[in-house]
Amino acid sequence: xxxxxxxxxxxxxxxxxxxxxxxxxxxxxxxxxxxxxxxxxxxxxxxxxxxxxxxxxxxxxxxxxxxxxxxxxxxxxxxxxxxxxxxxxxxxxxxxxxxxxxxxxxxxxxxxxxxxxxxxxxxxxxxxxxxxxxxxxxxxxxxxxxxxxxxxxxxxxxxxxxxxxxxxxxxxxxxxxxxxxx
Numbered sequence: 001x002x003x004x005x006x007x008x009x010x011x012x013x014x015x016x017x018x019x020x021x022x023x024x025x026x027x028x029x030x031x032x033x034x035x036x037x038x039x040x041x042x043x044x045x046x047x048x049x050x051x052x053x054x055x056x057x058x059x060x061x062x063x064x065x066x067x068x069x070x071x072x073x074x075x076x077x078x079x080x081x082x083x084x085x086x087x088x089x090x091x092x093x094x095x096x097x098x099x100x101x102x103x104x105x106x107x108x109x110x111x112x113x114x115x116x117x118x119x120x121x122x123x124x125x126x127x128x129x130x131x132x133x134x135x136x137x138x139x140x141x142x143x144x145x146x147x148x149x150x151x152x153x154x155x156x157x158x159x160x161x162x163x164x165x166x167x168x169x170x171x172x173x174x175x176x177x178x179x180x181x182x
Contacts, residue, residue, distance in 0.1 A: 051153060058149075088154060093128050093142045099181040103172070105164040106130065106138045106148060110157050117155035124151055131175060141179050 052073070055061045062074040106125065110118035122136070128147065130138035145163060152158030176182060 047156075054149065054153070054158075058146075088124070088151070091124075091128065091147060091150070093140065093144050093147060095142055099141055100143075101167065102141070103166040103169070103175075104140045104142070104144050105133075105166050106140070106144070106161065107164070108136050108157065108161045110136075110160045114155075114157055114160075117157045120155055121151055121157065121161075129179075131178060139175065141175075141181055 052061070052063060056063050064072045064074070066072065108118070108121065110121070118136075122132075125138045126132065128140070128144070130140045130144075132138055148161060148163055149158065152161045
């Protein structure tokens with residue numbers, strides 16, 4: 001499987017630090033690498049900026065815009081950890097020792113022209129042991145915000161996913177037994 005878009009951005013920012021040192025020897029190197037990145041991603045500026053803002057909100061990177069319009073990105077400690085953390089093939093949900101009493105309800109309405117992404121997301125949620133309530137409605141008692149972000153960004157459907165927090169619902173006793181929580 002390919003890496004998530006967020007992970008690729010974090011890798012790009014991490015590599016930028018090494019590239020800065022190499023650019024002393026070849027001043028055109030950063031521009032060449034950025035051009036290759038944009039070509040490989042079929043670069044969409046708005047989507048890229050949304051992803052950067054999301055990373056900044058999660059305190060994984062710092063974004064500083066200079067007066068001349070240039071943007072400086074700095075990978076924070078949490079971003080370095082996240083670069084290593086998200087591998088879709090080995091992704092799992094952490095199971096805390098004590099349940100916090102909150103259910104995570106994941107719902108999505110992904111357009112039909114993104115059938116592949118919708119089916120892949122559905123498969124991955126099942127693989128992560130979410131309980132399927134309806135075709136596009138899944139439930140988990142475990143924290144999953146970062147994983148949902150990573151999956152949504154990877155398949156380009158994050159804007160079509162809603163994550164809700166639910167404290168109680170009819171029939172939850174059965175699901176507590178299914179998940180082995182009390």
